[in-house]
């Protein structure tokens with residue numbers, strides 16, 4: 166194996182299929198470790214990992230925090246509430262300060278697209294993009310591919326529907342790149358205000374009607390509808406959305422019994438997904454959360470290993 | 481003793497008279513003079529400037545420059561902006577009014593003119609806001625502003641959204657005989673937008689700014705131009721649709737014109753692929769097709785004026801997340817070289833045609849009688865251009881206070897080697 170070549174994880178687009186495979190295999194070995202009574206390995210002992218969450222997200226932060234802890238790193242959390250941003254300090258200055266204090270890895274969550282790339286180009290620390298505006302959320306896509314492969318095996322020619330607000334979704338973008346790396350057939354579904362035609366330039370299909378695509382789908386990936394953050398012009402209202410795109414029991418009846426239902430969370434029960442479906446055996450929602458931990462450990466491990474050989478960790 | 485300058489054996493190109501020929505140009509004090517009218521008995525202090533192989537042109541005019549003074553002198557001042565203009569071959573620049581305070585009162589006009597007279601090495605002509613505070617709600621005191629000496633009205637950087645107010649502003653401007661220059665942007669279509677809406681905005685996850693946000697206002701301005709008879713100028717066109725609308729309107733004989741910037745002619749939205757904030761401009765860089773339509777618009781005369789939208793910003797202001805960076809780049813010192821590359825080296829315009837858009841046309845828009853021409857008696861504003869000199873735009877070559885330009889460290893061919901304003905050399909490449 167060659168050394169892991171990337172200082173940072175900013176975008177799925179930077180990964181080759183081999184590198185993605187390596188992350189999946191590493192995650193699989195960490196998942197095995199997590200099933201043991203002592204769920205901790207010393208891989209990142211002495212390293213400092215900082216969660217810099219300019220845009221709040223408790224779930225993602227906890228997942229990264231736990232992943233770093235399981236690898237024996239020291240973890241610092243800097244949230245938008247506690248950080249210097251309220252005092253007007255720039256992102257770059259804040260990150261430079263963290264670097265000076267010895268941060269080896271900075272996990273950045275930010276509402277501005279490109280912010281992780283911006284830091285990665287300017288700091289020697291490893292930067293992990295934990296979601297940058299509507300751009301990318303690479304660890305989410307890796308854990309999603311991990312989860313699909315656990316359930317369905319290969320992704321080659323599997324039909325994946327991604328449903329909802331694609332325009333504002335970093336999860337959708339990262340997943341499109343990741344799923345294409347594994348040969349999936351992708352259709353984006355939603356109203357033209359949230360799924361404009363121009364997405365076809367990414368090599369996917371764009372559709373505005375859900376029911377016609379359900380019977381052939383192997384994966385139905387539902388995105389959270391953020392109606393509270395949505396400007397009214399995109400979106401006539403929740404009822405209208407449920408009518409067109411909500412995954413109801415009636416719509417589930419159109420699907421293959423083998424189809425899996427995915428959601429990056431947190432979900433709106435009764436909006437994009439009916440509550441019973443969320444808790445059904447077809448749903449992978451809790452597996453995604455669980456796999457997220459192993460995948461984030463794998464990413465931290467790959468970056469921190471730096472110039473070391475790519476090799477799977479063994480306990 | 482009066483001073484007489486003889487510029488010898490240059491290629492004199494004067495688009496105002498369709499002139500392109502080798503010859504001598506004489507300057508007496510601050511005017512261009514016909515040597516046959518010189519008094520043989522009088523003695524002069526004579527300076528000879530050999531100009532063989534060089535182009536002798538009317539001083540270039542840039543109608544769209546942000547000087548940042550008053551208010552933001554860390555970015556630029558009237559003095560540094562004027563020097564940057566001189567280095568670029570410009571002898572006259574129009575200062576945009578979105579300073580702090582904005583130019584919406586005769587006292588600010590007087591201040592800017594005074595400051596320019598004391599510190600600027602080129603002609604700095606102030607423009608004033610159309611609306612009070614550039615807030616788009618009430619008309620600025622346009623008649624008093626004209627009396628104080630402004631050459632144009634514009635809320636540049638902003639766009640009046642209220643069509644009724646824009647109509648009244650144009651009616652006033654028509655009465656006063658002063659042009660209206662408009663930054664065409666519909667705000668309802670550009671909420672939070674930071675780049676062109678298209679494939680790249682989708683890839684980058686940045687909020688898109690559709691071309692139609694410009695085209696709707698261009699179309700409005702055409703209709704209001706027709707209704708009011710005002711002299712209307714659309715600033716920094718960015719889209720193919722805007723070019724088409726202006727082409728049709730000009731074909732119908734309306735007094736409407738348009739400009740384009742060096743960056744919209746040079747780049748597309750693909751340059752933003754690495755979130756480089758140097759390429760964040762308003763209006764945004766658009767597609768390759770838009771860029772070609774803009775070039776075509778210049779070549780066929782639809783776009784009759786080239787202008788810089790020189791917009792200086794401090795380094796730390798651009799060194800931030802893309803969403804937070806200010807719009808704009810500097811252009812004064814590199815734009816002539818960019819135009820030479822795009823139009824002369826490609827053979828798509830003659831020097832006469834290119835210089836027309838840099839001298840005669842802007843002078844005509846602003847109603848400047850003695851500028852943009854080398855006719856006898858005109859102001860002695862002259863630019864000498866070496867079209868063959870190879871040079872590089874380095875940190876040291878800039879005189880602007882700011883460096884926010886992707887043209888930094890680019891290699892160019894052709895530049896102004898001497899800039900003369902009212903008979904005085906304000907920039908001499910040989911002397912630095």
Ligand SMILES: [Zn+2]
Pocket residue numbers: 544546576636637789
């Ligand atoms: Zn401007």
